[in-house]
Amino acid sequence: MLVFSVMTHSPDETRELGKLFASVLRARDVVLMTGSLGAGKTCFVGGVAEALRVKGHVSSPTFTLLHVHEPAEENRLPLNHFDVYRLDGADDFIDHGFDEISYQDGITLIEWGDRVREALPDDVIELAITFGDDDDERVLRFLFPKGRENDGEKFRRLLDGIERRKR
Ligand SMILES: Nc1ncnc2c1ncn2[C@@H]1O[C@H](COP(=O)(O)OP(=O)(O)O)[C@@H](O)[C@H]1O
Ligand SMILES: [Mg+2]
Numbered sequence: 140m141l142v143f144s145v146m147t148h149s150p151d152e153t154r155e156l157g158k159l160f161a162s163v164l165r166a167r168d169v170v171l172m173t174g175s176l177g178a179g180k181t182c183f184v185g186g187v188a189e190a191l192r193v194k195g196h197v198s199s200p201t202f203t204l205l206h207v208h209e210p211a212e213e214n215r216l217p218l219n220h221f222d223v224y225r226l227d228g229a230d231d232f233i234d235h236g237f238d239e240i241s242y243q244d245g246i247t248l249i250e251w252g253d254r255v256r257e258a259l260p261d262d263v264i265e266l267a268i269t270f271g272d273d274d275d276e277r278v279l280r281f282l283f284p285k286g287r288e289n290d291g292e293k294f295r296r297l298l299d300g301i302e303r304r305k306r
Pocket of ligand 1 (some may be wrong): 147148149150151152153173174175176177179180181182185199250259275276277
């Protein structure tokens with residue numbers, strides 16, 4: 140398991156982080172996202188979607204629970220974007236047949252994913268977003284599970300590269 144945190148200072152930075160993060164994702168990956176309303180979960184997903192080059196505008200699937208974004212180019216992965224805030228736990232998730240959707244070839248990101256954790260695979264990547272001291276500050280804490288530490292390291296090296304270029 141590998142855990143580390145990154146601070147962002149604007150929505151753009153959070154989106155850029157999402158774009159970088161996408162480069163270590165593979166088919167069937169499930170990302171469990173937590174963070175209260177306005178934390179920046181949807182903003183981050185927007186960056187992932189841009190990097191994956193999928194169709195459609197990213198917005199919180201608050202009422203429909205799931206937005207499937209098909210790839211805009213051949214040989215790319217679709218994005219399953221969930222917001223399960225309104226679901227009644229893991230059983231509800233399974234009753235909707237959602238556990239099978241996430242296992243199809245694609246990338247799945249789940250806002251409020253801790254509410255359905257029992258229905259998700261054991262090896263999810265976790266992202267917890269919390270508010271910083273200033274209005275536009277956010278702390279993004281990534282957890283890469285056992286077996287995915289290498290991807291976590293790769294992501295961290297990409298982040299370090301960006302930090303160095305800024306200086
Ligand atoms: N560093 C930041 N990262 C992401 N969003 C930020 C940041 N600073 C301010 N914001 C604002 O916070 C809000 C995040 O909204 P959104 O991504 O929809 O959150 P969530 O999906 O977690 O409810 C947006 O209004 C965005 O402009
Ligand atoms: Mg949202």
